[in-house]
Amino acid sequence: MLTVLENLKQQITKELKLKEANFSYPPNSALGDLSLACFEIAKERKINPAEAASSLALKLGAQRKLKKYFFEIKAVGPYLNFFISSEYLADRVISAIKKTKNSYGSNKSGAGKKIMIEYSNGNTHKEYHVGHLRNVAYGDAINHLLNANGYESIPVSYINDFGIHVAKTLWNWQRNKKYEESSEDKGYLLGKCYSEASQELAEHPENKEKVVAIMKEIESRSGASYELWEETRSWSIKYFNSIYHELGIKFDHIFYENEFIDSGLKLANELIKSGQLIKSEGAIIANLEKYNLGVLPVIRTDGTALYPVADLALAQEKFKKYKVEESIYVVDIRQSLYFQQLAKIFELIGYTQKLKHLSYDFVTLPDGMMSSRTGNVITYEELKNKIWENLSLETKKRHEDWTNDRVRQVAWNLTISTIKFEMLKVSADKIITFNIDESLRFDGYTACYLQYGYARLKSIVRKEALGIFASPVNLNCLREIKEKELLMKLARYPELIKTASEKYNPSELTKYLFELVQLFNDYYHGVNILKAEPRIRRARLALIKAVAQVLNNGFNVLGLKVVEEM
RNA sequence: GCGCCCGUAGCUCAACUGGAUAGAGUACUUGGCUUCGGACCAAGGGGUUGCAGGUCCGAAUCCUGCCGGGCGCACCA
Numbered sequence: 127m128l129t130v131l132e133n134l135k136q137q138i139t140k141e142l143k144l145k146e147a148n149f150s151y152p153p154n155s156a157l158g159d160l161s162l163a164c165f166e167i168a169k170e171r172k173i174n175p176a177e178a179a180s181s182l183a184l185k186l187g188a189q190r191k192l193k194k195y196f197f198e199i200k201a202v203g204p205y206l207n208f209f210i211s212s213e214y215l216a217d218r219v220i221s222a223i224k225k226t227k228n229s230y231g232s233n234k235s236g237a238g239k240k241i242m243i244e245y246s247n248g249n250t251h252k253e254y255h256v257g258h259l260r261n262v263a264y265g266d267a268i269n270h271l272l273n274a275n276g277y278e279s280i281p282v283s284y285i286n287d288f289g290i291h292v293a294k295t296l297w298n299w300q301r302n303k304k305y306e307e308s309s310e311d312k313g314y315l316l317g318k319c320y321s322e323a324s325q326e327l328a329e330h331p332e333n334k335e336k337v338v339a340i341m342k343e344i345e346s347r348s349g350a351s352y353e354l355w356e357e358t359r360s361w362s363i364k365y366f367n368s369i370y371h372e373l374g375i376k377f378d379h380i381f382y383e384n385e386f387i388d389s390g391l392k393l394a395n396e397l398i399k400s401g402q403l404i405k406s407e408g409a410i411i412a413n414l415e416k417y418n419l420g421v422l423p424v425i426r427t428d429g430t431a432l433y434p435v436a437d438l439a440l441a442q443e444k445f446k447k448y449k450v451e452e453s454i455y456v457v458d459i460r461q462s463l464y465f466q467q468l469a470k471i472f473e474l475i476g477y478t479q480k481l482k483h484l485s486y487d488f489v490t491l492p493d494g495m496m497s498s499r500t501g502n503v504i505t506y507e508e509l510k511n512k513i514w515e516n517l518s519l520e521t522k523k524r525h526e527d528w529t530n531d532r533v534r535q536v537a538w539n540l541t542i543s544t545i546k547f548e549m550l551k552v553s554a555d556k557i558i559t560f561n562i563d564e565s566l567r568f569d570g571y572t573a574c575y576l577q578y579g580y581a582r583l584k585s586i587v588r589k590e591a592l593g594i595f596a597s598p599v600n601l602n603c604l605r606e607i608k609e610k611e612l613l614m615k616l617a618r619y620p621e622l623i624k625t626a627s628e629k630y631n632p633s634e635l636t637k638y639l640f641e642l643v644q645l646f647n648d649y650y651h652g653v654n655i656l657k658a659e660p661r662i663r664r665a666r667l668a669l670i671k672a673v674a675q676v677l678n679n680g681f682n683v684l685g686l687k688v689v690e691e692m
Numbered sequence: 693g694c695g696c697c698c699g700u701a702g703c704u705c706a707a708c709u710g711g712a713u714a715g716a717g718u719a720c721u722u723g724g725c726u727u728c729g730g731a732c733c734a735a736g737g738g739g740u741u742g743c744a745g746g747u748c749c750g751a752a753u754c755c756u757g758c759c760g761g762g763c764g765c766a767c768c769a
Contacts, residue, residue: 153712165749176748204749221705249769289769409767418695423767433769459697463764487697487762495762520731523760552705555697557762564704570717571705578731586728603769610765614713625708637706656728692731 129620130218158207173206176217197530211611214602217273219617223672231623231679236277242444243269245283245456250287251295253317255503256488263549265456266375266685267632273684275627283377287359288384291544293341296354313365324499328345376606383436411473445479452480459485486554514541516566536692543686547573549638570638579643580677581692583670605664608649615642619676639680646673
């Protein structure tokens with residue numbers, strides 16, 4: 127089914143007998159609601175754009191068919207501007223939202239297509255920090271966006287549980303009793319242990335031999351170190367799962383690197399036989415120089431696997447077992463060359479499915495790059511607690527009558543939405559310089575601002591005890607300019623879901639929702655809803671319920687949960 | 693050396709992918725609760741879009757060259 131605006135655009139295109147029409151929205155509503163720039167048309171007809179616009183305005187103004195939709199059509203310079211009838215708009219938008227509820231804004235453009243999206247690729251035995259948070263928040267929002275556009279999106283995570291970092295951690299864990307004795311979460315402690323191990327090894331490189339010995343033992347899959355690996359690995363995994371639970375993120379499947387080493391080596395050997403991989407300087411590499419992609423080392427001189435080994439096997443499994451058409455990797459931009467190489471290898475092997483690297487820039491701190499080695503990181507734990515403390519205090523201050531439990535619950539929801547929102551509101555190609563004090567703010571362009579608007583809106587709705595949608599509503603009563611602006615905004619939500627997905631850009635949605643709440647707040651201050659006369663009150667309540675529905679839907683796509691009161 | 697990304701108001705970011713007067717938040721100044729929730733709203737100042745050329749009816753956006761900042765380029769992931 128067409129959305130209101132799609133329908134209007136189609137009507138105009140048909141009336142003007144255009145093959146293609148590029149519509150836009152005027153910068154302010156006084157100019158019109160919908161606009162058609164006439165530069166192309168003028169070029170074809172060899173007249174100037176303003177002339178084209180005014181002759182088209184004259185032609186369309188006479189069409190009786192369009193009177194139902196537009197109360198005015200006029201040329202403004204080179205633009206042909208349409209003023210949509212409020213009555214028509216209100217009726218179509220509000221009834222569409224009322225009818226489709228949680229699926230308002232969704233479409234079927236990706237129907238029948240299966241996509242796997244991989245994100246939150248953490249390392250066991252390491253810290254989970256704000257960098258990972260940007261990755262999960264972004265990956266999860268894209269996952270929801272794909273679903274909202276009809277794709278069958280399969281969210282997965284790939285955990286590296288088998289690298290040298292594991293051996294470093296185990297080495298330090300064994301020699302240092304303080305970790306064993308600590309009462310803190312063991313999964314969390316491993317991260318600290320790794321960080322301290324790196325610093326220790328940097329100062330005393332002579333210990334590296336011991337670490338290598340531990341690594342060999344793990345790889346042999348027997349012995350004391352292997353057993354300790356199994357045990358500690360499960361702590362990390364449990365810890366990651368608790369984080370995902372807190373963040374409200376669910377993966378369909380989690381892959382582990384150690385499960386793909388053997389099949390990866392097998393695949394690599396086949397590729398050596400077929401000549402896709404070659405020996406060079408003692409190592410096994412993929413030579414991609416003729417594609418301008420340099421060289422990718424795959425197997426070390428000593429015969430042990432490098433990271434592409436497991437990646438190759440995993441990618442193959444995604445295509446063969448899960449039968450996906452596309453495999454998306456949400457990984458930071460530093461690995462873009464690597465993913466180009468990986469995609470090229472798959473193309474050369476003969477796979478036609480797409481392997482897409484969805485990159486984003488990293489999170490740094492005001493005093494430089496985050497680094498586990500120097501200890502310059504903000505961990506998830508640290509960030510969460512700081513924001514949560516702050517928001518608990520603010521909530522308590524405003525609701526002295528609430529139980530501690532209730533305060534905790536609301537503050538917790540606000541904390542998670544703040545963390546995710548801060549990560550999502552900046553476009554993916556910008557470095558986020560993460561300032562922890564900035565993230566504690568709750569006014570302006572923040573999750574709390576949106577949540578507050580929603581809570582206030584719902585508070586009004588609650589005061590009207592009876593279901594408004596049930597009683598007859600005359601939407602003709604919506605005659606305020608601000609009501610028209612709200613309706614236009616709501617009407618545009620479906621196309622926003624589409625473009626945000628096409629561009630893999632959740633920040634468009636955060637911005638849209640912010641603007642929607644801004645409009646509502648403005649409306650709220652200028653117009654009285656509950657104290658209006660009954661006919662008008664019913665119409666206004668129907669409008670703000672529609673706003674609440676769209677906010678709720680947008681929040682869901684971003685992976686956030688609305689709060690009813692705060 | 694080669695390649696990729698970024699540079700917009702004091703600060704943090706937008707700008708519908710080449711279109712209308714470059715907009716928000718924050719900070720600063722001022723105003724608004726006998727009013728549906730003030731975690732709110734309104735008003736004000738603040739810009740040579742890093743610099744210089746070019747293409748175009750039209751450039752923050754495209755092309756070229758510089759200048760800044762960041763990141764990758766063979767056994768780390």
